[in-house]
Amino acid sequence: MRPIPRSPRFVNGAVSFWYRELGQPRRRDPLGGDTDCDVCIVGAGYTGLWTAYYLKKAQPDLRVAVIDRYFAGFGASGRNGGWLSAEFPGPREHYARSHGKAAMIAFQRALMRTVEEVQRVARDEGIDADLHQGGVRMVATNAAQRERLTREIEHLQEWGYWPDDLHMIEPDQEPGIAVAGATAAAYSPHAASVQPAKLVRGLADTVEALGVDLYEGTNVTEIRPRRGAARPAAVTELGTVYADHVIRATEGYTATMRGLRRDWLPMHASMIATEPVPEHVWERIGWEGREVLGDSAHSYVYAQRTADDRIAVGGRGVPHRFGSEPDAEGATQPHAIAELWRSLVGLLPDVADVPVEHAWSGVLGAPRDWSPTVDLDPESGLGWAGGYVGSGVAMSNLAGRTLRDLVLRRRTDLTRLPWVGRRVRGWEPEPLRWVGTRVTNGLYRTADRRESGSSEHTSRLAGLATRISGR
Ligand SMILES: Cc1cc2nc3c(=O)[nH]c(=O)nc-3n(C[C@H](O)[C@H](O)[C@H](O)COP(=O)(O)OP(=O)(O)OC[C@H]3O[C@@H](n4cnc5c(N)ncnc54)[C@H](O)[C@@H]3O)c2cc1C
Numbered sequence: 001m002r003p004i005p006r007s008p009r010f011v012n013g014a015v016s017f018w019y020r021e022l023g024q025p026r027r028r029d030p031l032g033g034d035t036d037c038d039v040c041i042v043g044a045g046y047t048g049l050w051t052a053y054y055l056k057k058a059q060p061d062l063r064v065a066v067i068d069r070y071f072a073g074f075g076a077s078g079r080n081g082g083w084l085s086a087e088f089p090g091p092r093e094h095y096a097r098s099h100g101k102a103a104m105i106a107f108q109r110a111l112m113r114t115v116e117e118v119q120r121v122a123r124d125e126g127i128d129a130d131l132h133q134g135g136v137r138m139v140a141t142n143a144a145q146r147e148r149l150t151r152e153i154e155h156l157q158e159w160g161y162w163p164d165d166l167h168m169i170e171p172d173q174e175p176g177i178a179v180a181g182a183t184a185a186a187y188s189p190h191a192a193s194v195q196p197a198k199l200v201r202g203l204a205d206t207v208e209a210l211g212v213d214l215y216e217g218t219n220v221t222e223i224r225p226r227r228g229a230a231r232p233a234a235v236t237e238l239g240t241v242y243a244d245h246v247i248r249a250t251e252g253y254t255a256t257m258r259g260l261r262r263d264w265l266p267m268h269a270s271m272i273a274t275e276p277v278p279e280h281v282w283e284r285i286g287w288e289g290r291e292v293l294g295d296s297a298h299s300y301v302y303a304q305r306t307a308d309d310r311i312a313v314g315g316r317g318v319p320h321r322f323g324s325e326p327d328a329e330g331a332t333q334p335h336a337i338a339e340l341w342r343s344l345v346g347l348l349p350d351v352a353d354v355p356v357e358h359a360w361s362g363v364l365g366a367p368r369d370w371s372p373t374v375d376l377d378p379e380s381g382l383g384w385a386g387g388y389v390g391s392g393v394a395m396s397n398l399a400g401r402t403l404r405d406l407v408l409r410r411r412t413d414l415t416r417l418p419w420v421g422r423r424v425r426g427w428e429p430e431p432l433r434w435v436g437t438r439v440t441n442g443l444y445r446t447a448d449r450r451e452s453g454s455s456e457h458t459s460r461l462a463g464l465a466t467r468i469s470g471r
Contacts (some may be wrong), residue, residue: 050400108160127202203443
């Protein structure tokens, strides 16, 4: 097997390539002791910062504090694949069962508008995050994937995607992407590429300028609900923040908080970025539309052509660590780097000689039923949003606007969406969840291998994995 071409500047970890490009942000001061505000938000990723942004815009005199253990954008928000898309992660039927199909379709349409909303705010606030709405192209590279992709498009057209929103295209339709062995492709305009760290850094600066107190290097050890006359509070090693509402926006890190270990499974995802791809190679590949690009494998990959003409590609890394301990600095394991590179070169053989310059990983949150939620409990004063399972770039913006309405007690179209107030059972205790995630992952990989042979249909192993995982 060919060795992976590695750049002399290769780095593994250091949070992400996106920060390497940008430089690590200046650190804001930590909390200086006990304090008091109207809304305290724990976690300064997209969820926390969008919530702070919309609250301040709606009610400028509201006192809002955001606390982060490390720095704003340290988590998945500063590490992701930069797909700002209307993709929905969980089974739509879950929401239709509780709220009816029309409510789920309204949710899907709201997500499509969210792709525009993020770009509108970036424009209005002068946040330069390399946003480019080129849409999303999904490709199939064998008969089983083609069958699955075709069925998926038919399915989605019953759930809020009309033909203009998503349709099959000829794999070589111009402007094309030279994907090896593409047997089918689909296109949706509802996606943009983004430089994730630029977006989260820009948001942090924006909310600070609006008057939000942003504390970094401050670890929240406990979130306390309202108890009688005692106000809700975020307890840290440096002091306690009392507020009318405390919002938990810690997605993949939620399992580290007391009492929440089994709520959302921290799933690790890994990425690699190449050196800038030379012009003569781009001439062979095409990709002039700069769509975000995904395949239809069970162990899928997602890629973007970056503003400076690299390819950043992500997939599953070591999905779940025993005991749900998330990783900190984002180093990724050699076999995950090798898998990503093989997938990339499998799709785009023309980049086989382009060196890999950076590898990293991050953690996202997966609820037991793979369906995201947002809620605010008026009794306890506590709110939360997350469990986006890898689709949080757009969804966190929708969550931020929904939390604004819930905090301000507004009944709106957003607070009526079916993910509001949804309760999900927890994950199984260890070692069951570790064994379960390893088995499903193994089954999906074997299914992919079988499908890359002569099989015309989705492997039964994938069906088994889906049943075990409950997805
Ligand atoms: C490698 C990777 C690729 C991805 N690709 C995509 C993609 O292309 N498109 C997409 O839509 N989604 C993608 N996702 C998912 C998406 O990035 C996340 O769903 C989203 O960023 C979650 O935002 P968040 O603000 O809820 O959480 P985070 O960004 O993880 O922020 C949580 C914050 O909470 C802080 N925190 C945690 N615990 C504490 C504590 N005790 N006290 C104080 N602060 C605390 C952390 O430091 C962190 O800054 C990807 C995720 C990963 C990891």
